Amino acid sequence: MAAIDPGALATELANHGLIARGCVDFHAEEAPAGSDGRPAACVVLVGHAGGTLWPYFSRWRAGRSASQADPLDAWSREVLEAVAGRFGARAVFPSDRPYLPFQQWAMRAEGLKPSPLGILMHPEYGLWHAYRGALLFYEKLASAFAVHGGEAGAPVHLCDACEGKPCLRACPVAAHSIERFDYAGCVEHVRSPQGGACRSAGCLDRNACPFGVEHRYSAGQQAFHMAAFARL
Structure with missing residues (x-):
């Protein structure tokens, strides 16, 4: 299998208003199954910063029934499963059962900590970001998708210095x-x-x-x- 091209993946995600939110390379004992059932080597978190996904999702939603349940989850699944198919990955989502440790992955990938509201505090985006899913790959990619601190070192946690909360x-x-x-x-x-x-x-x-x-x-x-x- 050809090596994953981070630039090509970033372009594909950008076509939907999404971005790679860092990567965690797995230890053998914690690896979930990848696309063919073998233990995955890493997970690339996928989400958005600010409202970047909103125009894309809104256009998709305009063509669907207003009564569709959980439309943002449905859009995320449709988009990321297609992306996963193009890159030989397995797409996973926060709503999947049994639940996968998305918040722990996110904290490791970007070195973030929770705010008093429970939302992870980002040093640039504040509370205005989210994770829509993740892609499981068979090669270790943490260095290619490194952002902010990640597991190597966390950025400043803004909540620690926030007076008055x-x-x-x-x-x-x-x-x-x-x-x-x-x-x-x-x-x-x-x-x-x-x-x-x-x-x-x-x-x-x-x-x-x-x-x-x-x-x-x-x-x-x-x-x-x-x-x-x-x-x-």
């Missing part, structure tokens, strides 16, 4: 705290008449974060994610 003070029902996330209280508020601001423009705590604001999702993208989260 505004992300814990904007929510009208104080859903987030250092100790826990009040999921039930959050959903109840978002669904209530008082939750209009959250439904139309996204999580107020997330929007209060001072980092990466130039990458903040549009109001339409945030409203979509909030509706999916609260099952509206």
